[in-house]
Structure formats: C-alpha cells, structure tokens
Amino acid sequence: MFSAPIADLITGLFSFVFTIMIFSYVIGDNPFFRVAIHVFVGLAAGFVTLVVFEQIFINKLIAPMLTGNWTQLAFLAIPLIMGFLLLSKVRYQKPGRWVVAFLVGVGAAAAIAGALGGTLLPQVWASINLFDFSENQSANFVDKLVEGIIILTGTVFTLAYFQFGVRENATKPGKSSVLMRAITSIAEFFIAITFGALFAGVLSAALTALVERTHSIINFFNSLFFQ
Amino acid sequence: MKRISSAAYAIIAISTGTLVLLGYFLPQVAPFQMILLDWAVILSGFAVFVGVGNLFSVHYTKIRTRSKGYLYSFATLISMLTILLLGFVGALGFSVFTEVENVLLNGIMIPVEISLMAVLAVTLVYSSIRLLRDRVNVKSIVFILTVLFILLGAASSPWINALPFLGNFRLIISQVFATGGARGILIGVALGALMTGLRIFFGADRPYGGK
Incomplete structure (x- = not known):
C-alpha cells in the first residue's frame, strides 16, 4: 500500500512528534508527555500480547497439538487446562490458585538455581581466584x-x-x-x-x-x- | 477444609519446585524438569494474558466511569487495540497491516523508548546537582568524584587522554574499588534470592495464598 518514501516519511514524522512529546518532560509533567506514555503503554502491551501469542501459544501449544501424537496431546492438554484455570482467576480466585502454586514452585527452584549457579558460586570463586x-x-x-x-x-x-x-x-x-x-x-x-x-x-x-x-x-x- | 486446601497448594509448590531443582543436579530427573519448565513457560504466556486483560479492564472502567484522566486511558486502549488488530490481521497474510505495524513499531515504540532513556540523562544530571546542594558529605563527594573520573576517562578528548594519571586512576576505581563493592552487593542479592526461594520451599512463605 505505502511506497517506501511515504512509509519513511510517516515513520519519521511519528518519531519526531513522539520524541518532542517525551522531551517536553524536561520542563515538567504535562499532557503531551502523558499522552505519549499512555500510547506507548498501550502499544507495548499489545505488542507483548502478539509476541506471546506467536512464540508461546502458536509455537509451543497449538502447532505441536495439531502435528503431534496422542502422548504429546495429553502432555499439552495439562498446561492448556491449567492456563484456562489461571485465566479464571480474573473472576474467581480459587480455581487458579493451585496453578499459581505450581508457578511459584517452579519459579522458586529457578531462582535458587540461578542465584547459586549464576551469581553466588561464580562470585565466590572469583574472590578466591584473586x-x-x-x-x-x-x-x-x-x-x-x-x-x-x-x-x-x-x-x-x-x-x-x-x-x-x-x-x-x-x-x-x-x-x-x-x-x-x-x-x-x-x-x-x-x-x-x-x-x-x-x-x-x-x-x-x-x-x-x-x-x-x-x-x-x-x-x-x-x-x-x-x- | 481451608487448611487442607492450603496444605495442598504448599505440597504442589514444594513438589514441583523440588523436581525442577533436582533436574539441575541429577540427569535422570532432567526430562521431568524440562516438561515442567515447558509448562511453566506456557502458563507464563497465560499470565501475560491475565495481566494485559487487567490493564484493559482498568482503563475501560476509567473510561466508563469518566474518572480523572480518562482521555489518557482512551489513548492506551486505542493504541492497544490498534496493534492487536494489525497483528492478528497481518498474520492472516495482509501485508498492509504488517507495514502499518512496522510504522507503529519504528515510529512510536522505539523512539519513545530511546527518548525516555535520553530524558534520564537530564534527570540524572539534575539529581547529581541536587545531591551536592542538599547533602554535602564525604560519601556524596566520593560518589560525584567517582562519576566524574569515570566519565572523564571514557571521554575521547585528546587533552584529557594526555593526562598520565587519569587512565590508571580510572582503572583502579572501576576495576578494584567498584569491583569489591559490586561483588558484595551481588553476593547479597544472590543470598536474598536464595533465602526467598528456600522460604517458599519450606512453606514459610506462601505467595499463592493460604496460611
């Protein structure tokens, strides 16, 4: 639809206007800065949703479910059900709570492993190697x-x-x-x-x-x- | 009943955590760990949906009730829905939507991110001036001198680089003194993360609910 120069011009214009709107914060909080930030938050949220949808739902859930065998289907059905229970947390607290417990458990284990292997041991070894x-x-x-x-x-x-x-x-x-x-x-x-x-x-x-x-x-x- | 469900949540958190942690040390448990981590990644995706849904709901409520600043919420929702529409329709193969999406990405998102970083430069300089004005003591002077020496050392000016002591002094500050302090802070943060994880493992902290 757009020729390359027109697309560049529109991109440049948006870029210029939004840069000025953000720079206006230097003279104090003002409506231009707030509009720019709110537009940015909306775009970022939408963009993150799109990336998550493509990278996680399509690549890790839907595509393997459509192409995989029954065992894979059964293994992927569990996180799918857990995911819907998590979504239900918006209205009902209880059903999603055990999914949160699962996520907290995995997160705690990853945090312990990361803290030990990623920071604590390398830093202690570096101190010893001095x-x-x-x-x-x-x-x-x-x-x-x-x-x-x-x-x-x-x-x-x-x-x-x-x-x-x-x-x-x-x-x-x-x-x-x-x-x-x-x-x-x-x-x-x-x-x-x-x-x-x-x-x-x-x-x-x-x-x-x-x-x-x-x-x-x-x-x-x-x-x-x-x- | 409440106590039983609370104990059940703790058992789920502790058992999944133990399996994932064991996977790092025992190769026999690694396949189970991979499955659990995959599930956690998928569930994080659902959690992002919950978060974005909540953002939408908060701003929608503000618009519906005409709360203070509802016009800003309108800007947020319009931009969010626009990029979602463009993304989903663009994925069906309509290239024009992908082009508009690129314009929004390169024309708004990236410039706003860089501009916020640029504004940070002004804010940081202003806060340094305020530090010297409002709290003059040995620590703040050491802090400001360190900043000045490191910035001067990083500058590519011929007359600054000609100063013989500056390069060495900058290296001693950044690679000896700052390394010591940074290492202490890093070890402290890692110990904090370790303790938080262990408290969840022992059921002392239950951020998923229950007592």
Missing part, C-alpha cells in the same frame, strides 16, 4: 596481592553493611558495636564508589540516547527541508 598467584609473574605479585586485598575487603565489608541486626536486652536498647560501625563506615566508601561507577555507566548510555535522538530530529528536518 589470591591464586600460580600463573602470575613475581614482578607484579605485590600489585596483585594489594588489589586482591582491596577487592576482598570491599566485598566482605559491603556484605557486612547490610547486616542490620543488633542485640537488645531489657536494660539497654539495641546498638551496633564499635567494630560494626567502623566496618559500616568503610563499606559506605566502597558502596559510594560502586554506585558512582554504575551511575557513570547509566549516564553514558543515557547521553548516547540523547545524542541519537537529537541527531534524529536534525536528520528529520534536513530530509524535510534541505534535500
């Missing part, structure tokens, strides 16, 4: 040792910072010990540096996006009036 000098040259042994001690101190103190428990008895209220307060002060220094580094990374990415959008606005005007 002091593995077998492959390092003796010249930078001291450098590596100091580096390892600083990283390990940062790791342990940062972990200790999030320990908020204190001992309390009837005579005196709970108060953290002098040692804990010293650890907390050093940990705050490490946490400030870590968040600073993360902040700088996010700011760099956001600045890149700002440059890209500004460039796109200039390009749109160029292509409209000067080409």
Whole structure:
C-alpha cells in the first residue's frame, strides 16, 4: 500500500512528534508527555500480547497439538487446562490458585538455581581466584596481592553493611558495636564508589540516547527541508 | 477444609519446585524438569494474558466511569487495540497491516523508548546537582568524584587522554574499588534470592495464598 518514501516519511514524522512529546518532560509533567506514555503503554502491551501469542501459544501449544501424537496431546492438554484455570482467576480466585502454586514452585527452584549457579558460586570463586598467584609473574605479585586485598575487603565489608541486626536486652536498647560501625563506615566508601561507577555507566548510555535522538530530529528536518 | 486446601497448594509448590531443582543436579530427573519448565513457560504466556486483560479492564472502567484522566486511558486502549488488530490481521497474510505495524513499531515504540532513556540523562544530571546542594558529605563527594573520573576517562578528548594519571586512576576505581563493592552487593542479592526461594520451599512463605 505505502511506497517506501511515504512509509519513511510517516515513520519519521511519528518519531519526531513522539520524541518532542517525551522531551517536553524536561520542563515538567504535562499532557503531551502523558499522552505519549499512555500510547506507548498501550502499544507495548499489545505488542507483548502478539509476541506471546506467536512464540508461546502458536509455537509451543497449538502447532505441536495439531502435528503431534496422542502422548504429546495429553502432555499439552495439562498446561492448556491449567492456563484456562489461571485465566479464571480474573473472576474467581480459587480455581487458579493451585496453578499459581505450581508457578511459584517452579519459579522458586529457578531462582535458587540461578542465584547459586549464576551469581553466588561464580562470585565466590572469583574472590578466591584473586589470591591464586600460580600463573602470575613475581614482578607484579605485590600489585596483585594489594588489589586482591582491596577487592576482598570491599566485598566482605559491603556484605557486612547490610547486616542490620543488633542485640537488645531489657536494660539497654539495641546498638551496633564499635567494630560494626567502623566496618559500616568503610563499606559506605566502597558502596559510594560502586554506585558512582554504575551511575557513570547509566549516564553514558543515557547521553548516547540523547545524542541519537537529537541527531534524529536534525536528520528529520534536513530530509524535510534541505534535500 | 481451608487448611487442607492450603496444605495442598504448599505440597504442589514444594513438589514441583523440588523436581525442577533436582533436574539441575541429577540427569535422570532432567526430562521431568524440562516438561515442567515447558509448562511453566506456557502458563507464563497465560499470565501475560491475565495481566494485559487487567490493564484493559482498568482503563475501560476509567473510561466508563469518566474518572480523572480518562482521555489518557482512551489513548492506551486505542493504541492497544490498534496493534492487536494489525497483528492478528497481518498474520492472516495482509501485508498492509504488517507495514502499518512496522510504522507503529519504528515510529512510536522505539523512539519513545530511546527518548525516555535520553530524558534520564537530564534527570540524572539534575539529581547529581541536587545531591551536592542538599547533602554535602564525604560519601556524596566520593560518589560525584567517582562519576566524574569515570566519565572523564571514557571521554575521547585528546587533552584529557594526555593526562598520565587519569587512565590508571580510572582503572583502579572501576576495576578494584567498584569491583569489591559490586561483588558484595551481588553476593547479597544472590543470598536474598536464595533465602526467598528456600522460604517458599519450606512453606514459610506462601505467595499463592493460604496460611
């Protein structure tokens, strides 16, 4: 229906208008920004529905049911029934509750496995390997040792910072010990540096996006009036 | 009766969780784990439908009752229904619908996402200025100095790169001090996730209902 230049023009126009509407937030919350956000939420929800419908319902449920044998059909009928029970949660709470229990169980197992295998063990191994000098040259042994001690101190103190428990008895209220307060002060220094580094990374990415959008606005005007 | 059903929900959650967890360690259980994970993926799809249905219902109610800001809800519903219609009709083979869908994707969705990220740059700079204005202490100064050093080190300016100490200092900050702190935070988050999962496994937390 559309020729390529017309489609590009409409896309560019939409892109320009919505970019300006979002940028208007810099001067404060306003109706243009809200309209843009609400349109975006609607489109995103619709788009997610389409992707889920194609990737999950068609590819994982309907197509295997139409092409598979009886065993596959029986195996896929179970999640189908569970899915309809889950949908019934919108109006009735009870029938879908055991499906939620199933999802929570699977999610908890995936969370435990992910936390253990994806973060906890690799990070602990990386902390241990800081002091593995077998492959390092003796010249930078001291450098590596100091580096390892600083990283390990940062790791342990940062972990200790999030320990908020204190001992309390009837005579005196709970108060953290002098040692804990010293650890907390050093940990705050490490946490400030870590968040600073993360902040700088996010700011760099956001600045890149700002440059890209500004460039796109200039390009749109160029292509409209000067080409 | 309520206690029995509550116990039944807990048994379902714990038994499915145990099977899935065992699948990671015992190859004999892995096929069952795969089946359960497949079912969970399909059910997550249904859960997305429940979520989108709820979004639709909330905005529809706002329009019906003429609540404050119902015109924005109208924008949400119109855009949602438009892309759904285009998607489903486009899947039947009408290419024009796919073209319009592409225009909406490339003309609205992607630019809005990038623009929100761009606005974040302004918000972050503003919040840094407010931090220095409202809460001047050692921690906030260390935070701002770290940001400045890392941003200066990342800049590709010839006179900044000529400064001999900057590159090394940036590396020490980002690869030694920040690594230590980040590792502590990551281990803390992982321990938190582990504890949450274990509490569900032991039936101490029952987010699916019941006591």
